Amino acid sequence: MVEFALHNAWLVPLLPALAFVIIIFLTKPWPALSGLVSVGGMLTSCFFASLAAYGVFTNHKYAEEPLVYATRWFSAGDLKIDVGIQLDPTSAMMIFMVTLVSSLIFIYATGYMKGDPGYSVFFSYLALFGSSMLLLVLSSNLLQMFVAWELVGLCSYLLIGFYTHKISAREAAKKAFVTCRVADFGLLLGILSLQIVFGTLNLTELAEKINNFDQYTTMGMMTLMAVLVFIGPIGKSGQFPLHVWLPDAMEGPTPVSALIHAATMVVAGVYLVGRMMFLFHEVPSAMELVAITGAFTALFAASIAITQREIKRILAYSTVSQLGYMMLALGVGSLTASMFHLWTHAFFKALMFLGAGSVLHALHDKADVWKMGGLIKKMPITGYTFMIGCLAIAGIPPFAGFWSKDEILLAAFDNGNYVLFTMAAITAFMTAFYMWRLFFLAFMGEEKAENHPHESPWNMTLPLVVLAFFATVGGLVGTPWAPVWGEWIFFGHPHHVEPNYLIMVGSVVLGMAGIYLAYTLYLADKEKARAHALAKQYRFLHNLSFNKFYIDEIYLWFNHSIVDGAARLFYLFDIYVVDGILINGIAAFTRLSGEGLRVAQTGRLQNYALVFFLGVLALAVVLAFTDPATAFGLMTGGAK
Amino acid sequence: MDGFPFLTAILLAPVAAALIMVFIPRDEGKLIKCIAAIGTFVSLALSLYVYFSYDQSVGGLQFVERIPWIRDLGVSWFMAVDGISLPMLLLTNLIGFAAVFASWNVNNRPREFFILFMLLVTGVMGTFIAHDLFIFLLFYEVVVIPIYIMVIIWGSSKRVTKEYAGMKLTIYLLIGSAFLLVGVIAMFMKSVGIMGHPDMSFTALAEAGKQLSAFDQKWLFGLMLFGFGSLISMWPFHSWSPDGYAGAPTAVSMIHAGVLKKIGGYGLIKIALVFMPLGAQFWAPVMAVLGVAGVTYAAFGALAQKDLKYIVGYSSVSHMGYVMLAIGSFNLIGINGAVANMFGHGVMAALFFSTIGFIYEKTHTRWIPDMGGLARQTPRLAVAFMLAAMASLGLPGLVTFIPEFTIFVGAFEVYGGLAVIGIAGIILTALYVLRAGANTLFGPPRDEYNHLEDIHGPEMVPLVVLGTVLVVGGLMPSLLFDMINSGAKDIMAHVADVLKIGGVL
Amino acid sequence: MLTLTVSLYHYLILSAVLFGIGLFGVLSKKNAISVLICIELMLNAININLVAFNKYMTPGDFVGQLFAIFVITVAAAEVGVGLAIIIAIYRNKLSVNLDDFDWLKW
């Protein structure tokens, strides 16, 4: 059975895809059935994924050499593209995590979406989304990965814009797609150059060839390719400066936000960079770029998150920030730490998003945390699981986030880049602060009279509990004392780090400090007077942060003024120059020359006779003064 | 092959349908449409059979029918298919069949409409399977007249009147064919000089082309480039395309954007490139530059549009820019991509135009600001629209992605930075397509469209047929690419052959 | 001393001059009848040529003279019809001024 799962891992993405097809063509009129098909498909897929993961993690040879099986997809001349499955511990971990989290989110969605007119369609999209992500994870070929990558983008488009009647949803979906498209442009260029330089896109072959790349290309070209490839993840994983779509993506139904932010989509970028480590590893400057981008994004997003008011928006920026962490880990060369954080983050972020969904469900989509309060009393399961999530993300041991974050800090520290390390540390503090600010504001404190919260049904709380469990213990697979994780998921050689107690204690202290600060400002202080005073005192900084550093406005301006302006310019050029001057010009010339020559038609016989005789004269002159043979030649155009 | 003249049968099925229609009373609209559907379906079925029974391992010309016709000019009824003409033939029939159903609601003089339409389809098919230059031109001219009449009578006037649109379309086509004719006649005269006897068949002319001097090849290719270029709406000879499509009735837009345009690319590859490889080599950078210019320029142009048909019109110019870029890259991968992209874009454009046609039929507007929220009222139409839109922006998993990727590989290898500008077009494409889709389909539904009926019955056929091709072709690109590759590699082998000789000379 | 001779060339020159005068009249007179008259002058110039060539080139033959006679015949017919047309037009337009007869202009 395990062998079967190992060698037929294509079933993992196929089953949800099948669910998509079944729902679209068969069960669309019966919502309950559609939900069942979708959840069933994902659960079966989860079952196979678990088996495959079990198979991989019980046989250490897969950590050295991945299990690859592929078939030719198409070929055009020298361009030969395969599709296939590449199973190694990294992808095995991913499919397990993705199918597990997705299954839970699907179950949650059966409760959350109840009664929605688009219930069936929603579940078909979800299934397709999961399927695309799994395909991406298992891809053995970069182009195949790109295909899945784009399909993930499509599904996110469909799901973010699921409430089609809402203009904000429509715009957010468009923004997500177009932003990712910009990034994909870079990625596509990167893939193209890889194909052209190395003549293959199969990951294993690429890895081999890049190992001794000097046979094929220069360092400059390698840097270029690495940077181009990295542009894709910048977009997909919401790194600065293309992070703008991610916070808006919460316009979709909450399960979608959870799916996008936790298990699928955004981690695709991190995963891709991880997959392409063999490329980045050869190019130190690209690695540096990855690390700097990651660290900056982490800090930047955290600084926005501390002033946001909408619950999902805070979570969204925290996602951006955490993704920055993962990138930072990759940039300092630790695939292990990055994947570890990806793993733990998936659980606690899914948990928090679903918790937020539960809150919104209860409060009828009232999203402002300032208008909530004391929810934990009426919604104990949601509240306590959410607290576990907050503990995890704040880096409090023994919760999952602590271990992975610690690993990243350690990796940054070991790398010797102390600026990046400091940035990461500050981010850790801020993360604890804003998450607990959210928690205190929404769940603790006084209840608001106008709210009538109630606990959500079982199919929404069950996933919360399961996720809370994983958010609690998920990090134990990679403690510094028992580095199981690093034994399996690594780049180059197994990753062993000596526990650094200073950093460990330091990060706990930072997390506690953040929580304490949030406590004093938002819970102990009933009137929140000091928080308001601080906001007033640093009005400029507050506004900057609250308005997300005006990046959206800049893009909007760019899009509306520059792109649309150029479009209008081109169009006017087309109408007035190409069409107006060139095309209609030729037409007008024809017409005008007709008009002009018309005047020659005077209607007076004697005019005609005059011209006629002029012609006769000319002809006579030609005939009189040239040799007869030449004259004949002239008149017949050279024909013999 | 086995005696039955499949290609002639494919060609004559619509003609037979048209002949039957002549004898049907004019008010029997349903019957006429059914006959049109049957006629195109027979062609479609036969061409599917031919497509799948073509032996790719052998390659070359198959299903050959050759009957001498005008001996003094070396003209013969030479019908055959290879890996390049087959996808185009199939495309024509797919779109022809779908277009009949997209015109199911034509009630103004249906008999004349469908007779002309059958002739149009026949003409287009003929250009793709004729392997005699004279017959090729003959079929090409057959195409022009029905289009003109159909635009003038059944078209619609928006920014420009339908008369203007029809005139523009026709004159462009004729100018293109004028360039072409000069080139063809010159080529023919030269070939007579080389071979010593007249022969208009592609095979003979390709052989004769080997001995053409480099200078002759250059100017002949130049003529054909501008002839075929204005057909494929090569920048800056593109401006007929948006206006023409906007004015034309749905079926004509479908056929025109879907396949007729492709005659330009097909001719460039199968005629100009094969006959004048040295000329092609000389002109390749020009084609690439014009291609990239077309991609970017038309993408920006599309971004500024508010009329759905104009958007698709400009977008098709933009996509044809990719084809030009691919031919300009002058390598096997590029040629593969060019042909495949023509196929993919054909299916996509046809689906797009049929969808827009239905939207227009139902809402009586194509003006985007007047629309919104149609996804709620007409979900199937929205599916068709989104499918076409996604294909237009080259979503992987649909038939348009792999060809574009192939083109990028082919072009990037040769042109580097220039290709990057072209590839950047995918961002703009996403922008305008999504904007159009979002503003038409999504957002708050409008009350005035609450009564709209979604597409149903025969109206579903374009969506089903073309949508299936979009998805199947996207998931199994080898179905398309193996075929094209079998044709393209012969062509490029021939080209390489000639270039070698040319190098020696 | 001045020798007064006559040769083919004299006739040809006379013919050319007469033709030119006739042509000038045709091109520059306003009156339709006058144009008709000038056409007669041109025809006569031709006749001179025909008869002169007859005498100097083929003295034993009379083709040139015959041709001249035919030309005269046709000219007579032409004058008849031409004048009839002018009269018919005059009845409609009350003018014989050719400048007024430009209905066929653009």
Added chain:
Amino acid sequence: MELLNSISWVAVSFHTLAAVVVISALLVVFSRNIVHSVFWLAACFISLAGVFMTLNADFVAMVQVMVYAGAVCIMVVFAIMLIRRRDMGDTNLFNGQTVAAAGVVALVIMLSGFLSFKSGVVVPPGPVPVNQVDSIATAMLTKYVIPFEVAALLLLVALIGAIFLAKEVKADADSDS
């Protein structure tokens, strides 16, 4: 006497007649009165008949006098009378393109004069038959009988046509209405 003998009378008469022809032709064109033009035309025709005489073409000269000086001139005078005006002065004016016409005509004359000399026709010697009318009549009624008959037919058609064209149109207008 020697002087007289040395003068070729043919030459003298040719030059005189030619002068008359040219002058009267010029007067045809330059007269401002159409009636005068017709008179000068008659003069021109008659002197042209003399020119034909110098070419030994007696029959043509006779036809010239009869048809041109007689018939044609009379016909033209009749036409002028039909289009009568009280004042016959300024009935024969030049139009706007006179200068251009003069230029073209000058070129035509120069060119044809030049070509006449350039052609270099060799005049073969030979006696001129005396009995011309006989010969012409014979030729016309034997070898050229068909053109002769066609010319007759042409005259008939021209006659009918002229009558039809010149006929009053009032009757037609009545019958039409």
